[in-house]
Each structure stands twice: as structure tokens, then as C-alpha cells.
Amino acid sequence: MTVARIMPVVCVCAATLVSAAGDAGAAGRLRGAQQQVFNAALAAVEPVIVRIETIGGAAPGDTSRAGLGDALRPGQGPATGVICSADGHILTSSFGFLHNPLVIIVTLSDGRCFVARLIARDYPGRLTLLKIDAVGLPEPEWLAAAQLRAGQWALAAGCGHASPRPALSVGVLSAVARLGGRAVQTDVKTSPANYGGPLFDSAGRVIGICVPKAGQGDDEVAGTEWYDSGIGFAIRHDYIQERLPRLKAGEDLHAGFMGLRFAEDWPLVGDPAADAPTVGVRINAVPDGPGRAAGLVAGDIVTHVDGQPIPGLLELRRVLARRAAGDTVELAVRRGAEQTRASVTLARAAELRQEGGPPATPPDPDQPPPG
Amino acid sequence: MKPGAGLLALLLAGLLPGPSAGAQTPATDNPFAAAIDRAGQRVVKLHGAAFGREPGYGSGVLISADGRIVTTLSAMLAGRTLRAVLPDGRVLPAELLMEDEQRHLALLKVAADGLPFFEFDSSAHLTPGDWVISAANPFKVADGPEPVSINVGTFSARAHLAAVHRAQDFPYDGPVLLVDMVVSTPGSAGGALVDADGRLVGLVGRAVTGRRTGTWINHALPVEQVAQFVHGEPYRSAGGDEDATATNRLTALGIRLLDLGGRLRPAYIERVRPASPADIAGLRANDLVVAMNGAAVSSCEDFRRTLRLAAEPDRVTLVIKRGDEMTVVNLPMETSP
Numbered sequence: 234m235t236v237a238r239i240m241p242v243v244c245v246c247a248a249t250l251v252s253a254a255g256d257a258g259a260a261g262r263l264r265g266a267q268q269q270v271f272n273a274a275l276a277a278v279e280p281v282i283v284r285i286e287t288i289g290g291a292a293p294g295d296t297s298r299a300g301l302g303d304a305l306r307p308g309q310g311p312a313t314g315v316i317c318s319a320d321g322h323i324l325t326s327s328f329g330f331l332h333n334p335l336v337i338i339v340t341l342s343d344g345r346c347f348v349a350r351l352i353a354r355d356y357p358g359r360l361t362l363l364k365i366d367a368v369g370l371p372e373p374e375w376l377a378a379a380q381l382r383a384g385q386w387a388l389a390a391g392c393g394h395a396s397p398r399p400a401l402s403v404g405v406l407s408a409v410a411r412l413g414g415r416a417v418q419t420d421v422k423t424s425p426a427n428y429g430g431p432l433f434d435s436a437g438r439v440i441g442i443c444v445p446k447a448g449q450g451d452d453e454v455a456g457t458e459w460y461d462s463g464i465g466f467a468i469r470h471d472y473i474q475e476r477l478p479r480l481k482a483g484e485d486l487h488a489g490f491m492g493l494r495f496a497e498d499w500p501l502v503g504d505p506a507a508d509a510p511t512v513g514v515r516i517n518a519v520p521d522g523p524g525r526a527a528g529l530v531a532g533d534i535v536t537h538v539d540g541q542p543i544p545g546l547l548e549l550r551r552v553l554a555r556r557a558a559g560d561t562v563e564l565a566v567r568r569g570a571e572q573t574r575a576s577v578t579l580a581r582a583a584e585l586r587q588e589g590g591p592p593a594t595p596p597d598p599d600q601p602p603p604g
Numbered sequence: 605m606k607p608g609a610g611l612l613a614l615l616l617a618g619l620l621p622g623p624s625a626g627a628q629t630p631a632t633d634n635p636f637a638a639a640i641d642r643a644g645q646r647v648v649k650l651h652g653a654a655f656g657r658e659p660g661y662g663s664g665v666l667i668s669a670d671g672r673i674v675t676t677l678s679a680m681l682a683g684r685t686l687r688a689v690l691p692d693g694r695v696l697p698a699e700l701l702m703e704d705e706q707r708h709l710a711l712l713k714v715a716a717d718g719l720p721f722f723e724f725d726s727s728a729h730l731t732p733g734d735w736v737i738s739a740a741n742p743f744k745v746a747d748g749p750e751p752v753s754i755n756v757g758t759f760s761a762r763a764h765l766a767a768v769h770r771a772q773d774f775p776y777d778g779p780v781l782l783v784d785m786v787v788s789t790p791g792s793a794g795g796a797l798v799d800a801d802g803r804l805v806g807l808v809g810r811a812v813t814g815r816r817t818g819t820w821i822n823h824a825l826p827v828e829q830v831a832q833f834v835h836g837e838p839y840r841s842a843g844g845d846e847d848a849t850a851t852n853r854l855t856a857l858g859i860r861l862l863d864l865g866g867r868l869r870p871a872y873i874e875r876v877r878p879a880s881p882a883d884i885a886g887l888r889a890n891d892l893v894v895a896m897n898g899a900a901v902s903s904c905e906d907f908r909r910t911l912r913l914a915a916e917p918d919r920v921t922l923v924i925k926r927g928d929e930m931t932v933v934n935l936p937m938e939t940s941p
């Protein structure tokens with residue numbers, strides 16, 4: 234499998250050598266070998282790709298979306314999903330489920346049709362979990378997050394154009410961790426044609442689920458201006474695996490916030506006088522919210538969250554991106570010369586708003602605020 | 605940039621054919637060089653009249669040594685000023701010989717002979733992931749005798765086009781080749797889509813958006829459709845809602861659909877005629893048809909099209925949803941009454 238992953242590199246090097254030798258025949262063979270890899274990758278992943286049709290629900294493009302125009306009607310075409318358990322769990326992008334459809338029909342690659350139930354949504358990842366009553370379904374081979382490398386081949390496939398086979402798009406990984414570490418970035422053309430479908434490597438191993446780039450708020454149509462832009466995102470396998478048990482249990486997961494304001498400087502706080510440089514992020518303000526309820530005060534320096542060291546805001550964002558509203562995180566805090574701890578129960582952005590004024594940090598689902 | 609494209613850019617540097625395309629030497633150390641060279645010698649640039657938002661330029665492919673050219677139908681062909689710039693740099697007046705409003709194709713002719721041209725090959729061998737190359741003149745960036753622009757991408761899928769052009773349904777609803785490259789650009793339509801061996805597999809299609817996805821559909825008309833047009837075979841639509849065959853077949857089966865108008869109406873059965881094949885097979889009012897003969901059905905339009913295209917006589921296997929249950933129902937399809 235490792236061989237397949239490094240294939241692009243091998244090809245480029247080999248073809249460059251060939252070009253120096255001026256051997257068109259060998260170049261042609263490499264060209265042919267590469268496209269066979271693409272053919273085979275799609276064939277390998279195709280059994281776990283499902284086509285999802287939704288019927289009924291609020292009319293897509295209705296009044297709440299006024300101004301978007303006909304070109305941005307969400308959730309009308311067939312959506313794409315990925316089987317994630319042999320007993321019928323299917324992950325897809327929330328994009329196609331904006332209108333709370335009355336009926337969800339899932340068609341497997343073998344042609345079988347099922348009525349699906351919507352089990353739960355992961356709001357920060359914009360994923361929706363469906364369930365069909367089936368057994369013995371093929372499961373994807375996932376590519377471990379540790380094996381992701383920028384520049385490796387990345388392919389996407391989706392059913393949005395209602396083609397008999399999923400339509401294939403070919404590109405590379407542009408970055409392995411984006412959007413709080415939840416997603417990979419790719420230059421594959423992503424659009425409603427493949428949202429909810431798999432992003433996979435040249436061996437057909439699934440890297441993640443293609444989703445729209447999220448804008449502000451929980452609006453699933455945000456990011457439509459990024460269609461086919463060369464800047465696409467897929468929610469990573471490791472994030473999905475962490476969330477799946479709770480989603481399978483029917484729990485909707487929202488981004489969680491501490492309701493704190495942090496100093497923006499980075500690297501943030503070191504103590505040059507100390508023997509060992511310290512790490513941490515300094516709390517600038519503690520509005521009413523979970524952070525204040527946990528006893529935190531302005532000037533506190535958060536050094537660890539759930540035992541993980543926090544050298545800066547990026548790390549804090551990434552740790553919190555893996556938690557959800559309602560979760561409690563354990564903070565190690567330096568207050569002057571004193572070490573203390575705090576247990577903060579994360580709140581939803583909407584709850585912070587209700588508790589008076591806007592949340593301490595703007596709730597951008599892409600970049601979960603550090604608090 | 606993807607490795608393939610990077611490689612290509614690397615290899616193309618300094619190897620792109622110069623302005624005098626006819627005299628160029630194929631760049632043999634480039635995996636796509638032969639195909640690009642072959643395509644470039646068979647694609648013409650078209651310049652005509654601009655009407656409103658219609659660009660006054662486009663692309664076309666040579667299909668005979670005596671200067672016959674196929675391109676997509678557009679307003680610019682109507683003017684008296686239509687000119688073709690041949691790959692060898694000659695500029696010749698072009699005459700409109702034939703047009704096809706369904707396939708959106710036009711046949712032109714320039715007075716020349718001994719030209720390289722594409723033969724009508726097949727697109728059947730294309731598999732998703734195969735390299736494809738477009739040769740066309742997007743945004744008319746190829747000035748004067750300059751060679752047309754080359755894009756390299758991959759073949760995505762076969763599909764039936766369901767598209768919108770300028771807020772109107774696009775007439776062609778037949779098979780297309782979806783490609784993973786940007787060809788939905790002004791001026792690209794009518795250009796060549798070739799495979800990695802330089803064989804013509806399709807004609808780059810008009811820039812249209814998907815009826816249901818709202819996205820640009822980068823596609824080409826399969827070469828088979830181009831050949832049928834040139835050979836004078838009329839296009840048979842994949843079926844619209846007014847299609848009589850579908851209505852007749854529904855009537856014969858004893859099914860009346862709940863068809864309230866609008867584009868995306870689910871295929872609910874409103875009524876089943878007593879003692880009809882549908883009734884005998886157990887279909888009932890309020891059943892929702894979700895698949896027919898293995899193809900997903902998401903709307904009345906889908907169902908009618910699938911019915912119309914079904915061979916006759918054939919068995920109709922429907923998957924219907926009744927409550928939360930899915931049921932498979934087999935119906936004999938009768939000949940039209």
C-alpha cells in the first residue's frame with residue numbers, strides 16, 4: 234500500500250528521467266500506468282459510494298435564502314454519501330439536507346434502494362449521519378491521518394450529476410490540516426457534484442468526506458462561491474472516527490466554546506526570565522459564560538487542555554475543535570506564580586449569545602475560537 | 605498544482621509549438637506531445653458576429669481534408685463575417701452548411717484541401733480517470749495564427765445532460781462526457797476533446813450550468829453524436845414530460861402520477877386503474893416510485909424518461925416506498941394501446 238501512496242512521486246521522477254532520454258514510448262507507458270491507477274482507485278472506492286435522493290421538506294432556495302439566486306439552489310440534486318459501517322451507517326455532507334427532507338432514499342452501487350433515517354448531524358464538520366436497514370455492506374478502507382502528505386494524489390467522486398457511475402475528479406492534497414485540524418485541503422474540484430462523497434488516495438483509501446468550505450454561522454450553503462475553485466475541503470477520517478460513536482447514538486454535535494477572550498500575540502506567552510520557557514495562552518477578558526463559571530480570571534495563562542500542552546492559539550483551536558458543546562475540558566492554568574486547574578463545560582455559540590451580548594470570540598465554525 | 609500538471613508544465617516549457625504550427629516538430633519527450641500536436645493541427649479558431657452576451661468567437665474541428673468543420677451552434681455563425689483561422693494560419697471565410705438545434709451543432713465549410721482532419725472515432729473506451737486533452741480557443745487568447753490552448757485533465761463520467769443556459773433549459777438532454785478540467789469558458793465550445801493518443805472522443809460543449817447542481821458542467825458531446833449529426837441522423841431526445849411514449853406506457857400499466865407541475869416533483873402514484881397490470885401487481889395510490897430497472901427515480905420526469913427509454917417489450921421492475929417500507933414490484937410492460 235505504501236508503494237501506491239508514493240506512486241505520484243515515482244511517476245514524476247521517472248518521467249523526468251525519461252524526458253531527458255527523449256523516450257516517448259516509456260513516457261507513454263507511464264502516462265498509461267498513471268491513468269490505470271486512477272481507474273482502479275475509483276473502482277476500489279465505488280462500492281462504498283451511495284447516491285442519496287431527498288424528497289420533500291422546505292422548498293430548496295426558499296425565502297430564507299433570498300438573494301442567492303437560482304444558481305445556488307442547495308440540496309436539489311442527488312447527494313453523495315459514504316458507507317461507514319457494514320450495518321448501514323452512511324456519512325454525507327449536511328449540504329444536501331438543509332431543507333430537512335421528508336424522505337431520504339439511498340441507492341447503493343449495486344442498485345439496491347433503501348429508505349434512510351437521519352440519525353444525527355455534526356455541525357462543525359457539516360456532516361450528517363444516515364442509517365439504512367442493511368447488513369453486510371462494504372466498508373471503506375480509510376487512510377490513516379498519519380500517512381497524509383501534502384502533494385499526494387487525491388481523488389473525489391460524487392453522484393451530483395446523476396451519472397450512472399460517480400463522476401471522478403483528480404487532484405492532490407494541498408494541506409493535511411485545515412479548519413481547526415478537522416479537514417484536509419485539496420485542489421480537487423469540489424462542488425455539489427461531490428459534496429458528501431469520498432476524497433481518496435490513488436489506492437482507493439478514503440481520506441475524508443468532501444464538504445463545502447464553511448462560512449460564518451451554521452449556513453450549509455455558505456461557501457458556494459468556492460465551487461470548483463481549486464480550494465476544497467474534506468473532513469478527516471480521524472475527526473470522523475472520534476465523533477462517530479456519539480453521532481451513531483443520535484447525538485447532534487455542535488462546536489463548543491469557553492466564552493473567553495485571549496491575547497492575540499503569537500508566540501504568546503513565554504517567560505524569558507524563567508529557566509525553562511513556559512507555554513500557554515493568556516486570557517485577556519472573561520465575559521459571563523462557561524469560563525467565568527469555572528473561576529477563570531483575566532491574566533490567567535492556560536498551559537494545558539486535557540493534558541495536552543498549549544503552546545499557542547492554533548493548538549488551542551485544534552484541541553477544542555475535537556470537543557463539542559456540552560463536553561467538559563480540564564484546563565491547567567498559571568495564575569501569577571500559582572498553578573491551578575479549572576473544569577470548563579463548553580457551550581454552544583447560541584448559548585453564549587443568550588447569556589448576554591455576542592460571544593467573546595466570534596463563532597466561526599471554520600476556526601473555532603480559542604474560547 | 606497536481607504532479608501531472610507540474611510535469612506537463614515542466615515538459616512544455618520551451619516545447620510548445622511556435623506560431624507556425626504547421627511546421628512544428630512534435631515534442632517527443634512529453635507524454636501528451638503527440639496527442640497535443642495531432643489535436644492542434646485539426647482545431648480551428650472561429651470569428652463571427654457578437655450578439656449581446658454571445659461571444660463573437662469560438663472553436664471548431666476539421667472533419668475532412670476539404671475543409672468541413674464541426675462546431676457548436678451559436679449566434680455568431682449567423683453573420684456574414686464568419687471566418688475560420690486554420691492551424692496553418694490561413695484565414696478563410698466559412699459557410700454554414702447545416703445545423704442541429706437539438707444537439708446544438710453546426711457544420712461549416714471553408715474552401716481548402718489537403719488539410720489534416722479528425723476521423724470519427726469512438727468514445728466508448730474512456731474510463732473514469734483516463735487522461736483527456738482539450739484543444740480550443742477559450743477567451744480567444746490565441747491571437748492570429750497562434751496555436752489553440754491546450755488543457756489536460758481526466759475523464760470523469762458519462763451522464764445525461766440536464767442543463768440550463770441563460771436561465772432557459774438547454775435543449776440537448778442526451779449523453780455527454782463529463783471532464784475534470786475547465787472547458788466551460790467562452791470560446792471553448794466546439795473545440796476538440798481527444799484522448800491521450802490524440803483520437804477525437806468529443807466536441808467541447810457549450811458553457812451551461814447543471815439544472816440541479818447549479819454548477820458549471822465541464823463536458824463534451826460524445827464523438828458518436830457528432831458523427832450522427834454529420835451523417836444527417838436526427839437527434840432523438842432522451843424524453844421530456846410531454847413525451848407521448850411515456851404517457852402511453854403509464855396508461856397501459858394503469859398508473860396515474862401525482863403530477864402537480866414544477867420541476868422536482870416526486871413520483872407519487874395518484875391512482876391505480878382497477879384490474880390494470882399495476883393493480884394486479886399490487887401497486888397502490890400514494891406509493892412513491894424510487895427506482896425503475898435499477899436506475900434511481902427522483903422525480904416524475906426521471907420516471908417518464910426511464911419508462912420511455914425502456915426496451916419494448918420489457919419487464920418493468922419498480923422499487924416503491926410505502927410508508928417506511930421499500931417493496932420491489934414487477935410489472936409486464938404492455939405495448940401501447
